[in-house]
Amino acid sequence: MRENIVVNTIVFEDLINSGVKQWQLFESVKSLGVSKIEIRREWIADFQEEIKKMTLEAQKHNIELLYSVPASLFVEKHLNKDRLLQYLDEADRMHVKMIKFVVGDFEVTNVRDVIELKKILHNKNLIVTVENDQTVQSGKFKSLKLFLDCCKEHDVPIYCTYDVGNWHWVQEDPASNAFHLAESVKYIHLKDVAHENGQPRVRVLDAGEMDWRTVVKILPPNIPLGIEHPCGTEPLKVLKEVIKKLADGNTIKI
Numbered sequence: 001m002r003e004n005i006v007v008n009t010i011v012f013e014d015l016i017n018s019g020v021k022q023w024q025l026f027e028s029v030k031s032l033g034v035s036k037i038e039i040r041r042e043w044i045a046d047f048q049e050e051i052k053k054m055t056l057e058a059q060k061h062n063i064e065l066l067y068s069v070p071a072s073l074f075v076e077k078h079l080n081k082d083r084l085l086q087y088l089d090e091a092d093r094m095h096v097k098m099i100k101f102v103v104g105d106f107e108v109t110n111v112r113d114v115i116e117l118k119k120i121l122h123n124k125n126l127i128v129t130v131e132n133d134q135t136v137q138s139g140k141f142k143s144l145k146l147f148l149d150c151c152k153e154h155d156v157p158i159y160c161t162y163d164v165g166n167w168h169w170v171q172e173d174p175a176s177n178a179f180h181l182a183e184s185v186k187y188i189h190l191k192d193v194a195h196e197n198g199q200p201r202v203r204v205l206d207a208g209e210m211d212w213r214t215v216v217k218i219l220p221p222n223i224p225l226g227i228e229h230p231c232g233t234e235p236l237k238v239l240k241e242v243i244k245k246l247a248d249g250n251t252i253k254i
Contacts (some may be wrong), residue, residue, distance in 0.1 A: 165208075168195075
């Protein structure tokens with residue numbers, strides 16, 4: 001189902017590193033029949049200009065934006081409030097539908113900050129998620145589940161972006177964790193993983209060792225699937241094939 005497919009701009013890593021701006025890639029993504037793009041904050045240099053350009057380009061091509069923010073909600077056991085407000089303001093300006101963070105240094109006894117987080121997100125017209133990244137602090141099942149359970153207990157509208165591949169960086173099992181986190185998952189990041197000299201490396205789907213299809217089938221159906229791996233020097237060619245796999249109902253049920 002193409003309507004569920006999201007292209008994270010990391011697929012164009014080589015082009016971005018050569019100086020191409022994220023908004024300049026929107027038309028190419030749309031030409032492949034995809035209308036959802038996840039932009040990466042770390043690749044925005046001139047925020048005032050590029051936010052304006054991305055907003056206009058998204059409107060022009062009828063594209064829904066998601067926002068990947070590589071920042072922790074909690075720093076030194078306290079809510080990173082000022083930064084959070086800044087990131088949410090950026091998201092508002094781009095009419096983003098979903099924003100993604102990592103948990104960070106969360107302390108479960110800090111209920112005051114959890115309630116403050118709830119107040120900040122009240123009436124926000126977007127989905128807020130936290131992702132299992134590749135670090136021990138924010139990428140392990142125990143810390144992610146602890147935070148999500150706390151949010152559920154206090155009615156904080158925060159959910160999970162489930163990265164099927166990142167578990168390999170913290171030596172945990174993607175399928176097992178999927179069973180336990182499924183109820184909180186609103187978005188899935190897709191990548192394959194291969195091990196070189198004992199270390200995990202990101203690969204294009206089906207170019208690695210993962211049974212990613214099995215993991216996806218454990219997770220909720222009909223939620224966005226984000227293609228989140230570099231696609232090399234010919235990204236549109238590779239991306240076209242990946243999209244075909246995801247859109248083919250006989251290959252994977254979305």
